[in-house]
Amino acid sequence: MAETRLAFKAGRAFRRGSTNFVDPDPTKGAILIQNGEDGLLHFIWKNRSTNDAEEDLILFPGDATFAKVEQSAWGRTYVLKFSSSNQRHFFWMQDADPSRDEEFVGNVNRLLADPSIVPIWYSEGYNPNSQTAGPSTSSAPAAGSSQAGQHATxxxxxxxxxxxxxxxxxxxxxxxxxxxxxxxxxxxxxxxxxxxxxxxxxxxxxxxxxxxxxxxxxxxxxxxxxxxxxxxxxxxxxxxxxxxxxxxxxxxxxxxxxxxxxxxxxxxxxxxxxxxxxxxxxxxxxxxxxxx
Known part of the structure; x- marks a missing residue:
C-alpha cells in the first residue's frame, strides 16, 4: 500500500508559450509525495475537486529539487526540476498562510534526497524569517513551500x-x-x-x-x-x-x-x-x- 509522506495544497502553473512567463491555473490541487507500492518515490499532483491524480512522477533520490522561482512577482511560485533532464514542472502554493513556507519546502527537498527520512517540523512559535538559515537542504535557489502534512496512522x-x-x-x-x-x-x-x-x-x-x-x-x-x-x-x-x-x-x-x-x-x-x-x-x- 502506498504511504503518503507529505501533502500540501498547491495548484499547477504553466509556461506561457515559448516565453519565460508562468501563469497559475486556479484549479484547486494538492501535491502528495508517496512511497509507492513499487518501492519508488512518487511526486503526485491531485485535483482536489475531482480527487483524480492528474500527474504522477517517479523520482529517484538526488535527481530532483523543489525550488522557489525567484523571478516570480507574487513570490510563491515553485519549480520541480531535474538534474538528469530539462524537465520543469511549475506549481503555486494555495494555502492562504505562507508563514511556514521554508519549513515545508525543506521537507520536500529532504524527501527528494532521501525518501526514508522523517519530515522535520519547527517548534511552535518558530519564525523562519528571523533565522539566518533555514533547514532546507536544496542546492537550488532558496526554497519555500506551502502548508504540508504527513498522513497520520x-x-x-x-x-x-x-x-x-x-x-x-x-x-x-x-x-x-x-x-x-x-x-x-x-x-x-x-x-x-x-x-x-x-x-x-x-x-x-x-x-x-x-x-x-x-x-x-x-x-x-x-x-x-x-x-x-x-x-x-x-x-x-x-x-x-x-x-x-x-x-x-x-x-x-x-x-x-x-x-x-x-x-x-x-x-x-x-x-x-x-x-x-x-x-x-x-x-x-x-x-x-x-x-x-
Whole structure:
C-alpha cells in the first residue's frame, strides 16, 4: 500500500508559450509525495475537486529539487526540476498562510534526497524569517513551500479521536481565489486544554493507554498522559494530522474511524464529526460545537 509522506495544497502553473512567463491555473490541487507500492518515490499532483491524480512522477533520490522561482512577482511560485533532464514542472502554493513556507519546502527537498527520512517540523512559535538559515537542504535557489502534512496512522487518529471526543464545546480559532484559513487542531489539543481534562477524568488514562507508545511505565497514570501531551513528539503528531486534514484528502482514512467522509475534508469538519459521534455514543443532547 502506498504511504503518503507529505501533502500540501498547491495548484499547477504553466509556461506561457515559448516565453519565460508562468501563469497559475486556479484549479484547486494538492501535491502528495508517496512511497509507492513499487518501492519508488512518487511526486503526485491531485485535483482536489475531482480527487483524480492528474500527474504522477517517479523520482529517484538526488535527481530532483523543489525550488522557489525567484523571478516570480507574487513570490510563491515553485519549480520541480531535474538534474538528469530539462524537465520543469511549475506549481503555486494555495494555502492562504505562507508563514511556514521554508519549513515545508525543506521537507520536500529532504524527501527528494532521501525518501526514508522523517519530515522535520519547527517548534511552535518558530519564525523562519528571523533565522539566518533555514533547514532546507536544496542546492537550488532558496526554497519555500506551502502548508504540508504527513498522513497520520489510524492509531494516531484513534488517539486524537479519544481525546477530542471528550473535550466538549471548544476550538479556536496571495491571490483572490486562495482558500480561507481554518481553525488549527494545534489550538485545540494543547497541554493547557488537556491537563484539566485528565484531572477531572482520570479514567482516560486507562482508555488511552493502549494507543500510547509501548515503552511507557505501567500501570497508566494521569501524570504519564500529561508528559505525553507535553512532548515534542505528540505536538508533531497533532501538527501532522492538522496539515493532512487541510489537504481535504483524508476521507477514506477517517471512514475507518466510523466517521463520514466529509470529516476528512478539513479540521473543523473533523472536530464537528468527532463531537457528533461522541454525543451519539454517549446519548448526550445539546447543540453542535461552535468554532470560529
Amino acid at each position: 489510524p492509531e494516531e487518529l484513534a488517539r486524537i479521536r479519544s481525546i477530542v471526543s471528550t473535550l466538549g464545546a471548544g476550538g479556536s480559532g496571495g491571490q483572490s481565489f486562495q482558500p480561507t484559513p481554518e481553525i488549527s487542531l494545534t489550538d485545540v489539543l494543547t497541554p493547557a486544554n488537556l491537563r484539566p481534562l485528565f484531572a477531572s477524568r482520570p479514567e482516560l488514562a486507562q482508555a488511552l493507554f493502549p494507543h500510547l507508545p509501548p515503552d511507557l511505565p505501567s500501570p497508566p497514570t494521569v501524570e504519564t498522559l500529561e508528559r505525553v501531551v507535553s512532548s515534542p513528539q505528540f505536538r508533531a503528531a497533532v501538527r501532522n494530522l492538522d496539515m493532512a486534514l487541510r489537504t481535504g484528502l483524508l476521507g477514506g482514512l477517517v471512514r475507518t474511524l466510523g466517521l463520514p467522509e466529509e470529516a476528512g475534508t478539513g479540521v473543523e469538519s473533523f472536530l464537528r464529526a468527532l463531537q457528533d459521534q461522541a454525543r451519539r455514543e454517549e446519548g448526550e443532547g445539546g447543540d453542535r460545537m461552535d468554532t470560529d
